[in-house]
Amino acid sequence: MADRAAWSEYLDQRQPHFVEELRELVRIPSISALPEHAAEVSRAAEWVAGRLRAAGVEGVRVVPTGGHPAVIGEWLRAPGKPTVTLYGHFDVQPVDPLDLWTDPPFSAALRDGRIYGRGASDMKGGVLATIIAVETLLQTAGSLPVNVKFLFEGQEEIGSPQMASFLADHRALLATDYVVMADGGQWSETEPALSLGLRGVVGMEVHVFGARTDLHSGGYGGTIANPLHALAELIASMHRPDGTIAVEGFYDDVAVLSAEERARIAAVPFDEAEYLAQLGVPELFGEPGYSTYERTWVRPTLEVNGMWGGFQGEGNKTVLPNAAHAKITCRLVPNQEPGRIAELVRAHVEGHAPRGVRVELRPMGLGARPYVVPAEHPGVVAARDVLTDVYGREPYYVRSGGSVPISGMLLEALGAYSIPLGFALKDERSHAPNEFYRLASYRRAQEVYIRLLERAGA
Numbered sequence: 001m002a003d004r005a006a007w008s009e010y011l012d013q014r015q016p017h018f019v020e021e022l023r024e025l026v027r028i029p030s031i032s033a034l035p036e037h038a039a040e041v042s043r044a045a046e047w048v049a050g051r052l053r054a055a056g057v058e059g060v061r062v063v064p065t066g067g068h069p070a071v072i073g074e075w076l077r078a079p080g081k082p083t084v085t086l087y088g089h090f091d092v093q094p095v096d097p098l099d100l101w102t103d104p105p106f107s108a109a110l111r112d113g114r115i116y117g118r119g120a121s122d123m124k125g126g127v128l129a130t131i132i133a134v135e136t137l138l139q140t141a142g143s144l145p146v147n148v149k150f151l152f153e154g155q156e157e158i159g160s161p162q163m164a165s166f167l168a169d170h171r172a173l174l175a176t177d178y179v180v181m182a183d184g185g186q187w188s189e190t191e192p193a194l195s196l197g198l199r200g201v202v203g204m205e206v207h208v209f210g211a212r213t214d215l216h217s218g219g220y221g222g223t224i225a226n227p228l229h230a231l232a233e234l235i236a237s238m239h240r241p242d243g244t245i246a247v248e249g250f251y252d253d254v255a256v257l258s259a260e261e262r263a264r265i266a267a268v269p270f271d272e273a274e275y276l277a278q279l280g281v282p283e284l285f286g287e288p289g290y291s292t293y294e295r296t297w298v299r300p301t302l303e304v305n306g307m308w309g310g311f312q313g314e315g316n317k318t319v320l321p322n323a324a325h326a327k328i329t330c331r332l333v334p335n336q337e338p339g340r341i342a343e344l345v346r347a348h349v350e351g352h353a354p355r356g357v358r359v360e361l362r363p364m365g366l367g368a369r370p371y372v373v374p375a376e377h378p379g380v381v382a383a384r385d386v387l388t389d390v391y392g393r394e395p396y397y398v399r400s401g402g403s404v405p406i407s408g409m410l411l412e413a414l415g416a417y418s419i420p421l422g423f424a425l426k427d428e429r430s431h432a433p434n435e436f437y438r439l440a441s442y443r444r445a446q447e448v449y450i451r452l453l454e455r456a457g458a
Contacts, residue, residue, distance in 0.1 A: 006140040011132070011446055018132055018446070019115070019439060021051070023108035025090070025124045026117040032068050032091035032158045041154045044090040045069045048127060048152055055135035057150060063170075067162035068154035072173070075134065076147045081457050083147040084379075085176040086134075086449070087406070087418065088127035088183065089156035092119035093431045100433035113439050120437035122430040126182030126422050127152060129442060133449035145457025149176055153406065156183075159366060160405045167413035176416050178379040180452065182445070183404065184422035187268075189440070192387035192395035194380060195420040196264075196373055197297065200332035201403040202342050203366030206234065206349060208324045209358045214310075215320040224320075225356030228309050231324040234359070235304055237352045238345075243286050245302050247348040250341065255334040257298055264375070264397040265293050297399035301331045302345070329366065331401060338367040368405035369412075379419040382455045386448055421448070 011018075030044035031037040045062045052060045052073045060073035068091060076083070095105040095118050102116070103109040109116040115125075130150070137144050151174060153163055167174060187193040208227040211220070240246050270292060272284065286295040295301075309324030311317035330341050346361045353359040373380060375397060387395045400420075407418050423445040429435045 003140065007136045007450055008447070010136050010140050011443065014132075015443060018128070019110070019442070022120070022125055022128050022437075022442065023110065023115060023117075025051075025128060026108040026115060026120050027106050029095075029106045030091050030119070030154065031094050032155050033094055038068065041068045041091055045071050045152075045154055048090050048131075049073070051128070051131055052150060055131050056138040057131075057134060057148075060150075063166070065153075065155070065162040065166045068158075070154065070163070070166060071150070071152040072170075073150040074148065075138075075144055076149075078144055078147045078457065081146045082177040082378075083149060083175070084453065084456050085149040085151055085174070085179040085416070086130040087151045087153075087179050087181045087410075088123055088130060089153045090119075090124060090127055091154045091157050092122070092124075093157050095433070097433065102434055105433075105435075114436040115439065115442075116434060116436045118435055121424040121428040121435055123183050123422060123424070125437040125442050126424075126445060129423070129445035130180075130182050130449050132446045133453065136446070136450060137453065145454050148453065149174065151179070156404070156406060159368070160409065161365075163406055164409045164413065167409055171413060174414055176414060178377070178416050179410055179414075179418035180379065180383075180449070181404075181407070181418050181420045182422055182449075184400070184420035185424035185426065185428075186422075186441075187396050187398070189425065189438075190391065192391040192393065193268075193398050194383055194387065194395045195398050195400055196375055196380070197334075197399040198371045198404050198407055199297070199300075199399075199401055200336065200338060200368045200370035200408070201329055201366060202332065202338035202368075203327070203329045203364035204342055204345060205362045205364055206231065206326045206328060207360045207362065208234065208309075208353075209322065209360070210356070211320070211322045214322050217318040217320040220320050225354060227321055227324040227357055230354040230357045230359075231307065231309065231326060233354050234349065234352055235307070235326060238302055238348065242288055244288070245300070247302065247344050249344045250300065250302070253335045253337070253340070254300060257294070261298070262294070265291065265297065265399075268293060268396045268398055293398075296401040298333055300333050300336060300341075303329055303331075305329055327364065329364075331403070332370045334370050334372050336370060338369065342367075368403045369408040371404070371407040371411065371418075372399075373417045373419060377417055377419070379417060379456075382452060383419050383421050386451045386455050389451065390444065390448055421452070423448070
């Protein structure tokens with residue numbers, strides 16, 4: 001094991017350089033959602049690969065996936081010790097709306113102990129912190145306490161569409177005991193958290209068709225069905241007044257929470273008044289019998305994300321539209337399957353379609369299984385011990401209402417659980433204008449990853 005004073009001194013002395021490196025990486029506009037930025041995603045991959053080589057990682061290469069590339073590397077010189085994979089992504093979200101940014105989104109402005117820029121918090125800071133942790137141990141101890149593999153991808157922000165097949169094609173190369181994900185965050189600057197689960201997701205579009213063309217509402221209104229009215233009726237049929245989902249069979253496979261799981265969630269602090277004030281809404285609403293965090297983290301949802309059709313410009317246009325449309329996403333929990341839920345919604349749409357219109361349900365190409373890691377998993381226990389040591393208190397056990405498709409893919413392809421261990425904080429505007437990352441979190445992440453590798457090899 002490396003001497004703690006030695007690696008701590010190394011981190012402190014090199015921190016200005018590490019900060020400049022992060023600024024350099026943030027300046028690469030690696031927006032995976034926009035085709036015109038594909039070359040920049042590849043440039044970020046090459047940058048990360050070069051940084052891994054400089055750290056002393058072996059077998060580093062940029063690997064094609066059929067979409068945006070992945071970067072892999074390894075250090076496998078600890079016989080008899082576990083293999084831990086460090087995961088992250090170097091792609092970022094789009095930057096719109098530009099006029100809300102104080103600094104250009106890829107300028108990596110540095111002020112008040114923060115780096116401002118798209119991807120600084122989500123999650124280029126985490127990517128670089130894992131590399132720095134391995135470099136530090138190699139420089140101060142000459143070796144690592146465990147075998148380490150790296151897996152960085154350039155398509156997480158678009159749902160990792162090619163990563164499932166990539167993982168399946170490289171099972172032997174990527175085999176590992178477990179994965180530490182540098183994505184995610186902590187509860188606060190003084191309170192640690194460990195995420196034990198993510199909801200899955202499936203997306204679809206509802207299309208309602210009436211006449212061949214738009215019609216004059218005076219000449220035809222009241223004689224045929226209006227697709228907008230039909231869509232509103234159809235959407236309303238998907239929920240009961242209390243907020244529960246009315247799609248038949250939707251809850252059939254939902255895993256029942258244990259008393260221990262509910263107790264862990266109940267231990268996470270929640271201020272209802274602050275929550276309401278922050279959101280600007282008058283009261284809470286949702287499935288009866290569950291707390292707000294339970295509704296967000298471990299209960300399924302069906303949400304309308306957008307509806308459109310007919311005239312939406314300024315002024316009046318007395319039109320009876322020939323079509324209406326809606327986008328729907330369902331957040332899924334253990335043991336729900338995206339494909340089955342999509343079919344249940346399809347059956348509901350077809351069974352509740354109002355008379356006089358034709359309806360279609362089309363997949364949106366968005367799907368991910370829900371994911372849960374057992375609280376007693378060795379990686380979770382190791383992360384808990386390290387966070388407790390660093391923060392001086394045990395972490396909250398939380399889950400995420402969102403989806404990270406790669407977690408389920410890693411479990412399915414490699415049989416390896418992943419433990420989210422990131423250091424972003426809630427106020428850092430991930431996915432929004434003026435995203436930033438605290439330099440204190442960046443330094444803390446480097447230390448935690450070093451300690452985690454030491455703990456895993458003990």
